[in-house]
Amino acid sequence: xxGILALVLGVLTTGILAVxxxxxxxxxxxxxxIPEDMKNVSLQKKDGQYHLSFELPLINKGKxxxxxMEIFAQPAYLGKIMEKVVxxxxxxxKTNMRxxxxxxxxxxxxxxxxxxxxxxxxxxxxxxxxxxxxLPKFTLVLHTKTIGRTPIQLSVTELNFDLKEILExxxxx
Amino acid sequence: xxIAINIEVIPIKTHVITKKDNIIEVIKKYAxxxxxxxxxxxxxxxxxxxxxGRYMRPDEVHPSLAARTISRFINQDGSLSSPYALQVVMNxxxxxxxxxxxxxxxxxxxxxxxxxxxxRLAGAQASLVDDITGTMPPxxxxxxLGPRQPKKIVQEIKKRLGVDVAIIDANDLGxxxxxxxxxxxxxxxxxxxxxxxxxxxxxxxxxxVLIKRK
Numbered sequence: 001x002x003g004i005l006a007l008v009l010g011v012l013t014t015g016i017l018a019v020x021x022x023x024x025x026x027x028x029x030x031x032x033x034i035p036e037d038m039k040n041v042s043l044q045k046k047d048g049q050y051h052l053s054f055e056l057p058l059i060n061k062g063k064x065x066x067x068x069m070e071i072f073a074q075p076a077y078l079g080k081i082m083e084k085v086v087x088x089x090x091x092x093x094k095t096n097m098r099x100x101x102x103x104x105x106x107x108x109x110x111x112x113x114x115x116x117x118x119x120x121x122x123x124x125x126x127x128x129x130x131x132x133x134x135l136p137k138f139t140l141v142l143h144t145k146t147i148g149r150t151p152i153q154l155s156v157t158e159l160n161f162d163l164k165e166i167l168e169x170x171x172x173x
Numbered sequence: 174x175x176i177a178i179n180i181e182v183i184p185i186k187t188h189v190i191t192k193k194d195n196i197i198e199v200i201k202k203y204a205x206x207x208x209x210x211x212x213x214x215x216x217x218x219x220x221x222x223x224x225x226g227r228y229m230r231p232d233e234v235h236p237s238l239a240a241r242t243i244s245r246f247i248n249q250d251g252s253l254s255s256p257y258a259l260q261v262v263m264n265x266x267x268x269x270x271x272x273x274x275x276x277x278x279x280x281x282x283x284x285x286x287x288x289x290x291x292x293r294l295a296g297a298q299a300s301l302v303d304d305i306t307g308t309m310p311p312x313x314x315x316x317x318l319g320p321r322q323p324k325k326i327v328q329e330i331k332k333r334l335g336v337d338v339a340i341i342d343a344n345d346l347g348x349x350x351x352x353x354x355x356x357x358x359x360x361x362x363x364x365x366x367x368x369x370x371x372x373x374x375x376x377x378x379x380x381x382v383l384i385k386r387k
Contacts (some may be wrong), residue, residue, distance in 0.1 A: 019242065022245075023245055026245060064249065065249045067255075067304075067305055067306055069231070069305060069314055070314070102310055104306075104310055104313050105305045105306045105313040105314045106306060107306050147231060147255060147257065147305070149244070149245055149254070149256075150241070150256075151236060151241070151256065151257075152231060152232065
């Protein structure tokens with residue numbers, strides 16, 4: 001009896017270990033934004049609004065495809081200026097340039113790289129001010145929600161913008 | 174679009190259908206003025222399911238250990254490779270049925286090289302469910318099940334509108350499934366018409382297709 005029990009336990013343990021090993025070998029999606037490789041950062045003033053735009057590499061470094069369901073952002077605390085401005089961040093993939101900027105859930109295949117186009121509109125409420133004087137540095141916190149082989153994964157990426165430097169480098173129009 | 178000499182295929186644009194819509198009223202509103210006796214009306218199965226409220230966000234679904242394990246063995250081209258979509262199918266068809274279908278399907282594939290046994294045994298919802306990204310916005314972030322009681326629905330629509338009706342699951346890959354249809358329809362003709370997916374699979378918003386016999 002003990003022998004049979006040991007055999008059953010042994011088979012079960014081996015089975016569980018084999019399945020876990022298979023899952024480990026199979027891996028998962030790993031959809032990542034690369035803030036250090038952000039490029040084409042520019043700041044424009046149009047119709048009283050500031051438009052900060054940039055391009056951010058987005059890659060799936062994992063062994064499986066993944067679905068990027070949502071991407072949304074909000075500024076880190078900006079200080080007192082928050083009472084005077086409205087900040088609207090929007091994102092889209094360069095391969096799916098929807099004119100309405102709606103973020104459509106998308107499959108990111110394994111080992112593929114994409115460019116995420118970001119646009120942040122900063123608008124003064126009421127009396128217009130000088131954005132650079134009041135907000136020389138700006139931090140945007142991006143949240144992404146992805147699904148791969150495992151349950152929903154949430155991740156956070158911080159993007160730091162030195163608006164004064166963007167202005168001085170001539171990318172501000 | 175003219176597919177054959179005596180058939181005219183008219184994709185009909187509608188508003189974005191939601192669970193607040195009654196599919197019969199939608200057909201009447203958009204296809205009614207064009208319909209005549211002898212025509213065939215087809216409806217996209219996903220849109221019918223949406224009108225029945227058969228959609229949910231993955232966040233509302235809690236994948237069980239069985240769903241998380243089985244989904245790992247399903248090719249990523251299929252909706253059921255997502256533990257969420259698989260769990261939704263398990264909730265509809267029963268966990269025991271889906272797990273048994275997986276075991277039998279896997280054995281049949283490995284031992285005899287038989288494909289598709291899992292989908293045949295796991296119930297209709299296994300092949301009809303659409304995972305997120307499978308449907309046009311605003312439903313791109315929802316898991317959408319197949320329609321409820323499709324056979325009853327086609328009979329009801331035929332009774333109300335007086336034309337033959339079919340519910341179709343078609344896509345741009347040329348795979349067409351006739352989910353349900355009324356008696357006066359030639360299934361082969363429908364399959365031929367939908368091989369090119371006249372309703373489109375993206376933002377076309379044409380869930381109703383009218384087939385006119387000329």
